[in-house]
Amino acid sequence: MLNIETKFITLSGYKHRYVEAGTGDALFLAHGFSSSLEIFEKVIPAFAQRYRVLALDLLGFGKSDKPVEVRYSLSFYAKLMLEFLQKTNACSGKNLYAIGHSMGGKYLLALSVLYPNTLTKLVVSNTDGFLYVPSFVRAASLWGVRHLVRRLVSSPAFVRQTMRSVYHDPSLITDEHFRRNVEMVKSRENFEAMMALNRDYRHLDLRRTGIRNRLKELRLPILILWGENDRFIPAKYAEIAKRELPSSTVHMIPNCGHVPMVEKPREFVEIVCKFLSD
Incomplete structure (x- = not known):
């Protein structure tokens, strides 16, 4: 019987939750914005039949610490993830694979x-890394504005509308998931x-950090996986990513939105495992 363990680890002074399951080469899973490691709960058991799966709640999300005084940055998240992979001995095996969904792909x-x-192969799924984010979005964090933003984003109507943009199949928005x-x-x-x-x-x-200009330096094989019907981050960004990522291939999943690991878990696992084993 598969044993999925929930653990906690301290990274750069902050407590992080993660789950571990399976044995073999390590497969690290990184979730997206306003999410947690639970986004992978449908695929962890299948991946754990082949790999040592490590799924982390990134800092600020899930059941990990949520500091507000820290300077969040790509370099800081990269440092935290490297520290996690080193402390869990994920780097000590022959291969180290990773899957990043949405924001996690960018990180x-x-x-x-x-x-x-560090990584042998990388899968980025429906990543937000190639979106243009206008400067005025920062205004939402200002003290005079944030209480209005909180009222908006915490309303059930806004949550339901957001979930409808994320899922291609509305039947997956169960009452429990919505709650x-x-x-x-x-x-x-x-x-x-x-x-x-x-x-x-x-x-x-x-x-803005200059890392996008350095993507051409990457030499590891990268799979760009995307839900063909993603309304949250449209599929056109998969082709933009392919143009900028050397040694990358694109695989589109039909009848699928922003979260293929939830909407099409079996296809997601099959596509990823084939890429990792080739």
Whole structure:
């Protein structure tokens, strides 16, 4: 019987939650914005049949610490992820693979640029790394505006509309899933952490940090995986990513939105495992 262990680890002084399952070469999973390691719960058991799976709640999310005083940046997240991989001995095996969803894909691209030769292969799924983010989004974090933003994003109507843009199949928006998302956005701790990341968005942007110009340095094989019907981050960004990532290939999943590991878990696992084993 598969044993999935929930553990906690301290990285750069901050407590992080992660889960571990399986044996073999390490497969690191990094979730997206306003999410947690639970986004991978449908695929962890299947991946754990082949790999040692390590799924982390990134700083500011899930059940990890949510500091607001820290300067969030791509370099800081890359450092935290490298520290995690080193402390869990994920780097000691023959191969080290990683999957990054949405924001997590952007962070893993930064890790690969800043710490080359750490990963053997990388999968980026529906990543937000190639979006243009206008400067005025930072205004949402200002004290005079944030209470209005909190009222908006914590409303059930806003949550439901956001989930509809994320999922291609609306039947997957169960009452329990909807309730969990409403509770998450209503949490003041979660909201303040998200506002801190929004405040520091310039340091979390591939283009503004100069890391996007360095993507051409990457030599590791990269799979760009995308839901063909993603309304949250449209599929056109998969082709933009391919143009900028050497040694990359694109695989589109039909009838699928922003979260293929949730909407199409079996296809997601099959596509990733084939890429990693080739």
